[in-house]
Amino acid sequence: MTDERQNWTIVIRNRSGWLDIDLKELWRYRDLILLFVRRDFVTLYKQTILGPAWFLVQPLFSTLVFTVVFGRIAKIPTDGLPQPLFYMSAIVAWNYFASCLTATSNTLIANAGIFGKVYFPRLTVPLSVVITNLLTFIIQFAVFLCLLLFFYLRGAAIKPNALIFFVPFLILQMGVLGLGFGVLVSSLTTKYRDFSFFVSFGVQLWMYATPIVYPLSQIPERWQWLYALNPMAAVIGAFRYAFLGAGSVRPLHLVTSLAVTVVVLIFSIMLFRRVEKKFMDTI
Amino acid sequence: MSQIAIKIEGVSKEYRLGIIGQRMLYRDLQSWWARKRGKEDPNAMVGSQQPARITGNDRFLALNDVSMEIKQGETVGIIGRNGAGKSTLLKILSRVTAPTRGVIRLNGRVASLLEVGTGFHPELTGRENVFLNGAVLGMNRGEIGRKFDEIVSFSGVERFIDTPVKRYSSGMLVRLAFAVAAHLEPEILLVDEVLAVGDAEFQKKCLGKMGDVAKEGRTIVFVSHNMAAIRDLCERVVVLDEGRVVIDGTSEEGLRRYLSQKTIENALATADEIESRMEGVILRKNPHIRFIGIDLLDTTGYPRQSFYSDEPVRIKIAFRCHQVVHNMRISVFLTDERDNMLLYALQVDDPEMIGLFRRLDEGTYETYCEIPPNLLGEQTFFVSVHLEYPKTEHLVVPKILKFDVRFQGYNGIHINYPAFFHPQLRWQAQKVNSSSEQAV
Numbered sequence: 001m002t003d004e005r006q007n008w009t010i011v012i013r014n015r016s017g018w019l020d021i022d023l024k025e026l027w028r029y030r031d032l033i034l035l036f037v038r039r040d041f042v043t044l045y046k047q048t049i050l051g052p053a054w055f056l057v058q059p060l061f062s063t064l065v066f067t068v069v070f071g072r073i074a075k076i077p078t079d080g081l082p083q084p085l086f087y088m089s090a091i092v093a094w095n096y097f098a099s100c101l102t103a104t105s106n107t108l109i110a111n112a113g114i115f116g117k118v119y120f121p122r123l124t125v126p127l128s129v130v131i132t133n134l135l136t137f138i139i140q141f142a143v144f145l146c147l148l149l150f151f152y153l154r155g156a157a158i159k160p161n162a163l164i165f166f167v168p169f170l171i172l173q174m175g176v177l178g179l180g181f182g183v184l185v186s187s188l189t190t191k192y193r194d195f196s197f198f199v200s201f202g203v204q205l206w207m208y209a210t211p212i213v214y215p216l217s218q219i220p221e222r223w224q225w226l227y228a229l230n231p232m233a234a235v236i237g238a239f240r241y242a243f244l245g246a247g248s249v250r251p252l253h254l255v256t257s258l259a260v261t262v263v264v265l266i267f268s269i270m271l272f273r274r275v276e277k278k279f280m281d282t283i
Numbered sequence: 284m285s286q287i288a289i290k291i292e293g294v295s296k297e298y299r300l301g302i303i304g305q306r307m308l309y310r311d312l313q314s315w316w317a318r319k320r321g322k323e324d325p326n327a328m329v330g331s332q333q334p335a336r337i338t339g340n341d342r343f344l345a346l347n348d349v350s351m352e353i354k355q356g357e358t359v360g361i362i363g364r365n366g367a368g369k370s371t372l373l374k375i376l377s378r379v380t381a382p383t384r385g386v387i388r389l390n391g392r393v394a395s396l397l398e399v400g401t402g403f404h405p406e407l408t409g410r411e412n413v414f415l416n417g418a419v420l421g422m423n424r425g426e427i428g429r430k431f432d433e434i435v436s437f438s439g440v441e442r443f444i445d446t447p448v449k450r451y452s453s454g455m456l457v458r459l460a461f462a463v464a465a466h467l468e469p470e471i472l473l474v475d476e477v478l479a480v481g482d483a484e485f486q487k488k489c490l491g492k493m494g495d496v497a498k499e500g501r502t503i504v505f506v507s508h509n510m511a512a513i514r515d516l517c518e519r520v521v522v523l524d525e526g527r528v529v530i531d532g533t534s535e536e537g538l539r540r541y542l543s544q545k546t547i548e549n550a551l552a553t554a555d556e557i558e559s560r561m562e563g564v565i566l567r568k569n570p571h572i573r574f575i576g577i578d579l580l581d582t583t584g585y586p587r588q589s590f591y592s593d594e595p596v597r598i599k600i601a602f603r604c605h606q607v608v609h610n611m612r613i614s615v616f617l618t619d620e621r622d623n624m625l626l627y628a629l630q631v632d633d634p635e636m637i638g639l640f641r642r643l644d645e646g647t648y649e650t651y652c653e654i655p656p657n658l659l660g661e662q663t664f665f666v667s668v669h670l671e672y673p674k675t676e677h678l679v680v681p682k683i684l685k686f687d688v689r690f691q692g693y694n695g696i697h698i699n700y701p702a703f704f705h706p707q708l709r710w711q712a713q714k715v716n717s718s719s720e721q722a723v
Contacts, residue, residue, distance in 0.1 A: 007390070008389060008390055009392065012375060012388075014381055029418070039411070042411075043404060114419070117379065118395055118419060118420060277380065
């Protein structure tokens with residue numbers, strides 16, 4: 001009666017293969033991703049007095065505090081760079097990564113209500129978060145560029161260089177890393193809520209394990225190999241170097257960082273895809 | 284020969300008991316450590332009142348080997364008691380969760396109305412929410428743009444479309460949300476109880492829209508407790524019980540079988556339920572009298588199925604006279620499970636009723652029969668009601684409702700036997716002889 005070879009649009013079964021990332025479906029839902037971005041951006045600062053000015057206040061104040069605490073009081077060297085520029089370059093970049101990670105890490109739990117009622121590719125939510133944060137990053141990045149220009153015109157010893165052309169890749173890598181780790185944590189929190197507590201202070205610890213308030217050159221040579229394991233160290237280093245022209249960029253670190261990024265992304269998305277099918281039963 | 288739209292093959296859904304809710308890593312480590320030392324798991328489920336569908340090892344089958352084929356253009360109603368697996372099936376069909384075993388194949392775009400308004404954000408305007416909600420449900424921006432005007436006029440909130448929806452009344456919100464969902468135009472539409480929202484007029488509009496969708500040759504799977512809606516909309520009914528398909532047939536036959544086997548679980552019987560169980564002398568054309576509803580209420584007017592022995596049980600009988608009726612009789616029977624007659628009461632036992640019921644004009648009426656407190660024992664009682672217009676019609680509704688009585692005891696003494704009646708009777712006692720005389 002029925003043709004067994006009938007073309008089925010959707011086949012629902014318990015498990016599909018590990019490598020089941022349906023990019024075509026994600027592409028079909030691209031409008032949804034953009035609408036999520038729009039929603040998050042529009043609603044983020046509604047009913048706040050300063051509105052989007054918060055985007056500017058936050059990195060400027062962090063830079064001020066870092067300059068006073070780590071620069072003036074602790075007197076941590078900055079590779080001979082103006083302290084505000086040294087800190088702000090890293091803060092802006094780190095903020096993007098950290099906000100991607102924390103915001104995507106509660107994807108499944110925070111959206112359980114809507115996920116429990118209607119199907120759409122779950123990855124649209126963390127992807128939209130990464131894009132929303134990119135918009136925030138661009139605004140903060142513009143503030144950084146103004147500061148850079150200010151110091152440059154005053155004749156500070158900074159040498160923006162050809163590495164600047166790689167900055168878009170660095171930004172992409174940070175987004176991907178944030179997404180990867182965030183989605184990983186999100187998948188794990190469906191089983192163990194412990195991970196959600198871990199995120200906020202884990203990110204803070206990670207910040208100190210990354211050369212943000214100190215330059216890599218301050219780390220003894222025999223420990224520097226450790227920084228090859230931290231994918232963010234190389235990214236921040238390269239980012240800073242591109243604009244300021246000081247510090248150290250090690251090709252090996254960049255390569256391992258890239259490798260870690262790719263592995264984390266693939267592994268976390270595979271895990272996410274497995275978890276998303278059934279997490280509604282246990283949440 | 285029409286194509287198959289949905290093919291469900293041997294689908295089961297197993298839930299592991301005890302893993303619902305939040306989990307903490309240390310609890311798992313604790314359980315693991317306890318098992319390792321051969322001790323009892325401190326986090327094991329406590330309690331014995333587990334459902335019958337536990338397959339051992341704390342597993343619970345919400346769906347048990349369900350198979351069916353639904354043809355393109357068919358409207359199928361899915362009914363069953365609470366916990367029968369209806370919602371689980373719909374969740375799997377809409378891909379909110381995956382089955383444990385079995386395969387479902389779908390042909391065509393699927394949209395589900397598990398609950399309207401998912402993804403609405405209060406800060407956004409109506410317009411923005413229409414686009415967002417449409418995208419969540421699977422439409423792209425072009426599609427929503429084309430249907431936007433139609434959606435807005437269907438919802439009837441044109442004037443407020445650029446106002447944030449947090450300023451909307453709940454009725455407006457539901458109308459807008461349903462309007463978006465109704466314009467999805469998927470090949471397969473899954474609907475769960477959405478019609479429980481909104482006012483009666485809007486519900487009618489929704490049902491009409493669904494009827495239109497069905498006429499356009501789309502496939503609809505409809506889960507509802509609204510028997511009338513299922514009968515009107517669906518040509519086929521599937522009854523689930525304990526995770527299995529127990530009835531699968533045309534809606535008329537399926538509903539009749541379902542209602543006849545259903546143990547009544549409500550304190551309220553609707554006109555439909557009464558109609559389907561009614562016996563006796565019934566005039567199908569030009570009826571004189573008909574039931575509208577029979578309810579079990581407590582003293583505050585709240586429907587209940589369980590009463591304490593020290594409170595009255597009120598049985599409300601609502602009926603309609605389609606023409607002038609003389610000397611009508613209403614009687615209430617209480618029986619036990621095996622149809623043993625326990626109690627009989629007639630409304631004209633009450634002298635006040637005689638005059639009232641001598642002549643009833645056309646219209647709807649309500650009568651209340653009150654079973655006094657401190658009469659019944661701890662038992663389950665079934666209520667049957669008769670409505671009689673002598674020599675014309677005699678409507679009998681056997682065992683339409685049931686209720687439990689919890690015996691409360693008297694004077695703080697709570698000695699309970701499974702008797703049907705345990706009234707507080709008058710007793711007498713006196714001393715008739717002194718003990719010394721007795722000894723003689």
